[in-house]
Amino acid sequence: MRKIVECIPNFSEGRSRAVVDEIVAAIQAVNGAVLLDRESDANHHRSVVTFVAPPEVVVDAAIAAAKKAAELIDLTTHKGEHPRMGATDVIPFVPIAGVTMDDCVTLAKACGARMFQELGIPVYLYEKAATRPERENLAALRKGQFEGIRDEIAVKESRQPDFGAAAVHPTAGITAVGARPPLIAYNINLGTGDLEIANKIARAVRYLSGGLRYVKALGFELSDRGIVQVSMNMVNFEGTPLHRAFEMVKREAERYGVAIVGSEIVGLVPQKALNEASDFYLQLENFSQEQILEHRLVAALEDSDTATREHGVTATGEHGVTATSGDTEAKDFTLGNFAEMVAAHTPVPGGGSVAAHSGMLAASLGQMVCHLTIGKKKYADVEARIKALQSELAELGARLRQLISEDAQSFAAVMQAMKLSKATDAEKAARTQEMNEATRGAILVPMATARTALEVLLRLAELAEIGNQNALSDAAVGGQLALTAVKGAFYNVLINLSSLDDKEEAEDFRNQIDRLVDEACNTAEQIEARMVN
Numbered sequence: 122m123r124k125i126v127e128c129i130p131n132f133s134e135g136r137s138r139a140v141v142d143e144i145v146a147a148i149q150a151v152n153g154a155v156l157l158d159r160e161s162d163a164n165h166h167r168s169v170v171t172f173v174a175p176p177e178v179v180v181d182a183a184i185a186a187a188k189k190a191a192e193l194i195d196l197t198t199h200k201g202e203h204p205r206m207g208a209t210d211v212i213p214f215v216p217i218a219g220v221t222m223d224d225c226v227t228l229a230k231a232c233g234a235r236m237f238q239e240l241g242i243p244v245y246l247y248e249k250a251a252t253r254p255e256r257e258n259l260a261a262l263r264k265g266q267f268e269g270i271r272d273e274i275a276v277k278e279s280r281q282p283d284f285g286a287a288a289v290h291p292t293a294g295i296t297a298v299g300a301r302p303p304l305i306a307y308n309i310n311l312g313t314g315d316l317e318i319a320n321k322i323a324r325a326v327r328y329l330s331g332g333l334r335y336v337k338a339l340g341f342e343l344s345d346r347g348i349v350q351v352s353m354n355m356v357n358f359e360g361t362p363l364h365r366a367f368e369m370v371k372r373e374a375e376r377y378g379v380a381i382v383g384s385e386i387v388g389l390v391p392q393k394a395l396n397e398a399s400d401f402y403l404q405l406e407n408f409s410q411e412q413i414l415e416h417r418l419v420a421a422l423e424d425s426d427t428a429t430r431e432h433g434v435t436a437t438g439e440h441g442v443t444a445t446s447g448d449t450e451a452k453d454f455t456l457g458n459f460a461e462m463v464a465a466h467t468p469v470p471g472g473g474s475v476a477a478h479s480g481m482l483a484a485s486l487g488q489m490v491c492h493l494t495i496g497k498k499k500y501a502d503v504e505a506r507i508k509a510l511q512s513e514l515a516e517l518g519a520r521l522r523q524l525i526s527e528d529a530q531s532f533a534a535v536m537q538a539m540k541l542s543k544a545t546d547a548e549k550a551a552r553t554q555e556m557n558e559a560t561r562g563a564i565l566v567p568m569a570t571a572r573t574a575l576e577v578l579l580r581l582a583e584l585a586e587i588g589n590q591n592a593l594s595d596a597a598v599g600g601q602l603a604l605t606a607v608k609g610a611f612y613n614v615l616i617n618l619s620s621l622d623d624k625e626e627a628e629d630f631r632n633q634i635d636r637l638v639d640e641a642c643n644t645a646e647q648i649e650a651r652m653v654n
């Protein structure tokens with residue numbers, strides 16, 4: 122199964138299309154990020170952008186967007202109907218396919234750490250990523266908005282960010298980053314300009330005021346239309362379906378002699394939510410999802426694609442590797458069952474990807490040791506450092522996950538260079554240059570794997586010293602996995618060095634990788650010595 126994470130950053134800009142265009146362009150510039158939707162509202166002065174990406178690049182795209190938003194949006198001059206505390210107000214990560222909620226929590230923490238490290242924007246973690254119960258609810262977290270948080274963050278412990286100093290960014294504010302299930306932004310417009318009626322209905326509908334379990338609601342004025350709206354976040358559309366919220370708003374509006382004049386969905390909506398609403402209002406009997414034409418078409422096309430892939434053509438390359446037609450194209454090799462993909466008859470994912478995968482698992486074990494240490498009284502004096510290590514390991518793990526695919530992509534570049542024509546001297550020269558560039562890439566990727574895995578290993582060594590000693594064996598296993606990643610990367614560097622024309626450069630690469638291996642071996646031995654002695 123393909124691994125897909127949905128990210129729906131909200132930006133405090135809904136009136137300048139040019140600003141939103143630049144933010145969207147920053148997302149689309151990240152390879153692997155696919156824009157699904159963008160919605161802007163001038164009254165709310167807010168835009169919601171929806172994109173999907175593999176987990177190894179989704180944080181990169183979110184950071185790119187936040188960086189552009191910080192450059193273009195100034196909260197000190199921002200006024201709008203919707204509550205806001207940041208130029209990039211909120212960044213939620215949502216598991217769609219092949220990833221778990223825990224994976225998205227890890228992504229949220231990695232994103233939070235990078236937001237402050239790279240952009241100087243502090244971060245609150247919310248929803249499933251929240252570090253304390255009172256921060257799960259975004260509305261409570263955002264209370265007081267930018268101005269209130271700016272004035273209180275340095276003096277109230279409850280306002281301290283999860284990442285960053287106790288001061289908001291002067292113009293970009295503070296951002297909430299979290300992980301949550303799919304959410305539907307659903308607004309119902311009322312045939313009145315009386316905002317108090319919308320507020321009363323919102324109070325009746327939202328869970329915090331005794332309403333529907335999975336609904337958050339606020340009343341808003343749509344000044345350009347002379348009406349008001351009940352704006353809702355449906356945080357679990359299966360627990361509280363759309364039609365139930367609609368019927369309750371309709372019933373409450375009737376109390377005030379007000380009619381519903383329309384409703385809207387902001388952004389994207391799961392098909393299942395609309396199917397359930399159709400089922401309710403049409404009173405369908407014995408209806409099956411398989412009766413939906415589009416569902417049947419998708420299933421038929423997937424079956425066709427599978428049959429095509431199973432009949433690939435093979436060709437042997439110059440280095441004795443066998444490539445299946447289509448399999449040398451750059452693609453995400455973290456998708457599906459990794460072990461089965463490695464065992465297949467194709468050359469990718471191969472040893473380089475497996476090395477990066479080992480390093481990623483090492484980082485995950487390190488994060489587990491951090492989890493088992495944080496909150497324990499015995500380790501209270503090192504908790505701050507453990508939390509820092511946890512964030513660093515999350516970021517390193519995400520980078521290694523990305524390197525799994527990059528290794529396959531570097532192999533694809535070599536294979537493409539091999540296919541270039543050698544009919545003329547000019548073509549031979551061009552092919553030689555392309556082969557050198559591709560080979561250099563095939564060296565640089567495992568070099569990056571070795572460096573990143575070594576960083577994981579160094580943090581595991583620190584955890585073995587200061588972390589929960591009941592989890593020492595986990596740190597030791599992680600150490601061996603990280604060492605395997607470094608040595609596996611070493612082997613992949615070596616096999617490509619002989620193909621590099623620049624022998625001086627090849628020698629430099631060899632010296633670099635040798636130093637990395639030596640440090641990794643020494644560090645792994647230190648962890649093992651602590652384990653066995």
